[in-house]
Amino acid sequence: MTGADVLEISDLTVDIDGPNGTVRALDQVSLSVAAGEVFGLVGESGGGKSMLARSIVRQLPGRARVSGSVQVDGRDVFAMDAEALRQHRGAGAALCFQTPRSSLSPARTVGHQIVDRLRAHAGMDETEAWKAALALFQQVGIREPERRLGAFPHEMSGGQCQRVMIALALACGPRLLLADEPSTGLDVTLTRDILALIAAQAGKDRGVIVISHDLAAIAAICDRIGVLETGRLVEIGPTAQLLTRPTHPYTKRLVAAVPDINRVRAATGAPAGGGGPLLAVENADVVYRSRFGRQGHQALFDVSLSLRKGETLGIVGESGCGKSTLSRTIMGLIRPTRGRVMIDGIDLAGLGRSRLRHLRNRMQMVFQDPIDALNPRRSVAQIVADPLRLIRLGRAEQDRRIDAILTDVGLGPDYRKRRPHELSGGQAQRVGIARALVIDPALVVLDEPTSALDVTIQAQILELIRRLTARRDRGYLFVSHDLAIVRSICDRVMVLSEGRVVEEGPTDRLFEAPQDPYTRRLLAAVPSLSTVSERHAGNGG
Amino acid sequence: MAVVDDLTHPPAKRVRRGGDGLIAAGSLILLIVLFGAVAAPWLSQWGPTEIDPIAFLEPPGPGHWLGTDGNGMDIWSRILFAARIDLGVAVASVALAVLVGGTIGLATGYAGGWVEETTMRLLDIVQAFPVFILALTVAALLGNSLHTLILAIGLINAPAYARLMRAEVRSLKSHIYIEAAECAGNSRLSILFRHLLPNALTPLLVIAPLNCGWAILMLAGLSFLGLGVAVPTAEWGAMISTGAADVVGGRWWTSVFPGLALFITVLGFNLIGEGLLQRTGQRR
Incomplete structure (x- = not known):
């Protein structure tokens, strides 16, 4: 032709x-x-x-x-x-x-x-x-x-x-x-x-x-x-x-x-059971008020979820579905208009500013735009040390922790003195992850951590995240629009559409037998190299 | 598995911009003026208010290098000593303006909502008056001591800094690292001073030298109208004012030399300001 x-x-x-x-x-x-x-x-x-x-x-x-x-x-x-x-x-x-x-x-x-x-x-x-x-x-x-x-x-x-x-x-x-x-x-x-x-x-x-x-x-x-x-x-x-x-x-x-939708999560042992949920969101509504309190825009409708220690929960949906609002609500950056967000059984909405601040050593977040998430005036060591001010540590202990976490995310102590403009996107995201982990939080929210990165860098950051989640020592909330990535990382997946939960379940069940038509449509749109090459082979090249 | 260059990224090089020459020239001028101010007692054999009883309105010559004024005071000596007052008032009033305006802008810009709206409307009211008229009023109300002059000139310039700082903070607030700072457990004060202030300060500091130039002009203007420093004290604006009457009689030196000193100093400040603007990329 x-x-x-x-x-x-x-x-x-x-x-x-x-x-x-x-x-x-x-x-x-x-x-x-x-x-x-x-x-x-x-x-x-x-x-x-x-x-x-x-x-x-x-x-x-x-x-x-x-x-x-x-x-x-x-x-x-x-x-x-x-x-x-x-x-x-x-x-x-x-x-x-x-x-x-x-x-x-x-x-x-x-x-x-x-x-x-x-x-x-x-x-x-x-x-x-x-x-x-x-x-x-x-x-x-x-x-x-x-x-x-x-x-x-x-x-x-x-x-x-x-x-x-x-x-x-x-x-x-x-x-x-x-x-x-x-x-x-x-x-x-x-x-x-x-x-x-x-x-x-x-x-x-x-x-x-x-x-x-x-x-x-x-x-x-x-x-x-x-x-x-x-x-x-x-x-x-x-x-x-x-x-x-x-x-x-x-x-x-x-x-x-290229993340492959057919790649499933490697077996890493079951999530640690027992005890109450680490994170529970109960019937949360979020309404953004306009300037004079009239005509609010409702971003979340009656969202509930729970997450146990050692578990990784994926939240997927298209842009504007309320993913970011949900993660910011969980982090206490937005208060739900109705419903509750509980960390370790403590309701965030009932806390004053100072109590909420001290609860932040239990929960940390990794952001979508890795460069913009780092203060351009501060060095890598200062950025990573930021959450440590919640718990008073000696100078030597603090330095030891920073070096250890920088090594853990694949950077090493040599990066301590660098400024954000001296980092590539992938390095910046490693610093962002180090900042989230340095205080050893129980809950980590990863909000589209790889969507601003090139594909080979993305693969490396995903390897790092896989390695971290495989330790089963924390609860991870992984927010993404990319279903292939979610499948290879999460134990359970929740699908959001227009602020509502349309489907939730164990990853394999959800990907192999989606119940909701929206989930099916989303899955059908995902490009996959294996199916593509079959199709091209069928067409005779 | 293949290892990619993610971890071997070369540090970015600092981009050099123009403006260095202007800054150097301005600094040189101001250093000379500053030296004159500091070394004033050694650079002239007359005191600033010392009267030479046999030399009234004497033209420049060996006895009095730049001549004397109608009171028999040495112009060269007065110009040197006046630099102390003019530089001092300029720097102090601008520092006050940056401090007061910057704090207001930082706090209201971060707070947002009705606090911000109310404060900004109040500043609108202050700024609606012509600056000089306002300075005149404040100086007239408070009386003309050096402190009140610094206060008047400083407070009148403060709203501009408040506005600048607020605009800066508002745009910085939308950066994710501010949200990240909140997530990391920073208190509000810590976010303000550790994360917002260092990033918001640059434009204010760039404007400050330009503003020092204006402050000197404003002080001179107030003195010219008799609302500045008290009469015998050496100050450029006051010297120009008293000398203005003599120009008619051909005695140009009493006002031209202080005018030149004023001009050179303001030029120095403006060169630095312009250079900083270019260097920080706010003007090409």
């Missing part, structure tokens, strides 16, 4: 001069994409994925030096004059940027933005352009397209903004559609829909390139995949082959790092 090549890149090298010398962003990259083909480009942040996309539309930073050639439809992009380049950017190759909402102008309705582009590039008059815009909105699956043409970007959800972005990119009928991380910030179900929509744009005159750090998500839609590591295209091949028989070590690592 693939036709002639629409993109031909040969020996593309991009050097960027910075304050600290020259950085080689792309190193002798060669690849081609044919009409009708969906090509996936994967790699971790800093690998050069976005730079490659920008080379194709020739939007490189001013200090970039380029050698090699990029040809779209047989025309060399770097030899174009200004007018040819302008045409090229609409009708040759069109780029969907990574963050759709901030790539759209907040001051104009989305309809106007599409009409502007149609009039500028396709030379349509006003009425033609509005008609074409409506057709584009229908094409990208925006519900109530007539009404949505008049909406501003802030009135639309992330998924809808992404669809508008795709409509904008398609406006001038490009030969090549480039989508840079189209699933950033989207849920599993939305991700699947958006990726399917992008893949559907490949046709007899058009090739598609999808850029992502998430190999599992794009494997389902790509015919071929290229792997970028620090600017070099280390491997390229048909999807099934790349997934089942990767040859380059980096590709092997990427494939191995």
